[in-house]
Amino acid sequence: LAKTTQPISMDSYEGQEVNITCSHNNIATNDYITWYQQFPSQGPRFIIQGYKTKVTNEVASLFIPADRKSSTLSLPRVSLSDTAVYYCLVGDLNQGGKLIFGQGTELSVKP
Amino acid sequence: DADVTQTPRNRITKTGKRIMLECSQTKGHDRMYWYRQDPGLGLRLIYYSFDVKDINKGEISDGYSVSRQAQAKFSLSLESAIPNQTALYFCATGTGGTDTQYFGPGTRLTVL
Numbered sequence: 670l671a672k673t674t675q676p677i678s679m680d681s682y683e684g685q686e687v688n689i690t691c692s693h694n695n696i697a698t699n700d701y702i703t704w705y706q707q708f709p710s711q712g713p714r715f716i717i718q719g720y721k722t723k724v725t726n727e728v729a730s731l732f733i734p735a736d737r738k739s740s741t742l743s744l745p746r747v748s749l750s751d752t753a754v755y756y757c758l759v760g761d762l763n764q765g766g767k768l769i770f771g772q773g774t775e776l777s778v779k780p
Numbered sequence: 781d782a783d784v785t786q787t788p789r790n791r792i793t794k795t796g797k798r799i800m801l802e803c804s805q806t807k808g809h810d811r812m813y814w815y816r817q818d819p820g821l822g823l824r825l826i827y828y829s830f831d832v833k834d835i836n837k838g839e840i841s842d843g844y845s846v847s848r849q850a851q852a853k854f855s856l857s858l859e860s861a862i863p864n865q866t867a868l869y870f871c872a873t874g875t876g877g878t879d880t881q882y883f884g885p886g887t888r889l890t891v892l
Contacts, residue, residue, distance in 0.1 A: 770815075
C-alpha cells in the first residue's frame with residue numbers, strides 16, 4: 670500500500686520557484702502520481718499528473734526520478750494566490766487497487 | 781467546480797439521525813467518489829463507483845452506504861449518524877484510466 674510523505678508546511682516569497690517533494694517508497698507498478706491544490710473550504714483541484722520522468726503544463730512541472738520512489742512538484746514564480754495546501758496522491762483504483770491522499774503541504778506565500 | 785454540485789452545503793443533525801448527502805455532475809464522467817476530510821488531515825476515500833452498476837468500498841466505509849441512481853448522481857447516506865462523523869464531505873468525478881478527479885464544493889456536516 671503506497672503511503673505518501675510530504676513536508677507539513679513551507680514558506681516562500683512572491684516570484685520565487687517552489688519545489689515540494691513527496692516520498693512514496695512503496696509505489697506500485699501501475700500507480701500514477703497526482704498533485705492537487707486545495708484552498709480553505711473548497712474541494713481539491715487537479716494540478717498535474719505523471720508516471721515517470723518530467724511532465725509540464727501551464728501551471729506546474731512534475732519531476733519523477735527513475736525509481737519513482739519520490740516526486741517533486743515545481744511551481745514557478747509563485748504569487749500570493751498560490752497559498753494553499755498541496756496534496757500528493759499515489760495509487761490506482763483499477764483492478765482493486767488503493768488511492769491514498771497524504772496529509773498535504775501547507776504552502777504560505779508572502780509578499 | 782460548478783460541474784459537480786453537492787447538496788446540502790451545510791447540515792447540522794443529531795446523533796442517531798439518518799442523513800443523505802447528494803452529488804450531481806454534468807461532466808459526463810462514469811466514475812464518482814465520496815471522501816471525508818477532517819481538520820488538518822488529508823482526504824479519505826469512503827466509497828467509489830466506476831459506473832451505475834458498480835459500487836466499491838474505500839478506506840473508511842463503515843457507518844456509510846451509497847447509491848448510484850444514475851450516471852450523474854451518487855448519494856452518500858449515514859444510517860445512524862454519530863459525532864465522529866462530523867467532517868467535510870467531498871464528492872468527486874473522474875473519467876477513469878489514471879483516476880484524475882474533479883471535486884465538488886463540499887458538504888460540512890456536524891453531528892451533535
